[in-house]
Amino acid sequence: MSILIHHFVVHQLVVNNDGKMQLIPREGCLPVTPALEQLGHQLHHTFVSKPGKGVGHFAESAEENTFVTSLEGYQAAHADSPADSDSAYLTFTKETSNLLVQSLVDTGQVETGFVLFVHYEYLATQYLLVTLLNTKAHVEVSQNLDLSSREHLDLAKMQLAVRIDLTQYRIEPQQQRYISFIKGRMGRKVADFFMQFVGCEEKVDVKQQNKQLIQSVETYLASENLDPEEKTTHREQVTSYFKEQLDSGDSIRVSDLADRLPADEGSERNFAAFTATLETPLEPEIQPDPAALRQLNKFTGQGGGVSVSFERKLLGERVIYNPDTDTLTIKGIPPNLKDQLKRNL
Known part of the structure; x- marks a missing residue:
């Protein structure tokens, strides 16, 4: 499925001649073309496929959070006139990119590359994806068999990224699950500067949630009177559902899983009821972690x-x-x- 891009802006982070972090801003939103839509889809797919993400929300002091203030200013302009909100989006991206530079300075980190701000819509849900990417050289061969080197964004190395579910933030902010982010790189947490830049607090450990979910599925299957082939069939159904949710970027719903697992038709016993009786009940919705699929199979x-x-x-x-x-x-x-x-x- 394709995505609908509302706005797309790229700025650059460099270290200047004085050895200080500097922002080189773009002075306008990128025109939405089929090539840009393809890039947006690749960014979306790369982000949702990354394992080990965290989930959180804006800190309680959000009213003092410049990122939130700037974001809400853009959202108001976009709601009033989507076609005329380019300048508001550009202002938002410049203001928050400067916050990122300040966060890097405050934490003593040095990161260079391109900061991408993508406001897009996928399956009737609006998202804001912010990621810092570097480039990688590749060689092209022309029709005349000449070789030339060009740079392209290295999506495979996406490690610094945060995505805000703007729809959930508007409708259900009390759930405190509208921000997802890639947690770490080489043992370092994004919280060092990227979460500080956004003003995000982590709410749940997605990896641990997925581990508990898989363990609960296995415990439930073991409690049912099933032969090995039936257990394998149900695991395959759970795996298929995981993949569907990963591809769409949507959450795992315990109620949906219950429909794919055996249930006692003569009573209300099913997987959802089983998990509700656990010492630590599962959350109704869990962001899928690709690594959990390996544990299933x-x-x-x-x-x-x-x-x-x-x-x-x-x-x-x-x-x-x-x-x-x-x-x-x-x-x-x-x-x-x-x-x-x-x-x-």
């Missing part, structure tokens, strides 16, 4: 120089675990591994 672990990974459905068939002897027996070793083992006998 595979067993994996490493340590002591050994790394093992196999599909869950193979346990008890091709892979046998004996807890008494702490051993795994694998029937049907992968051909490439078998070849390596034979050559080293």
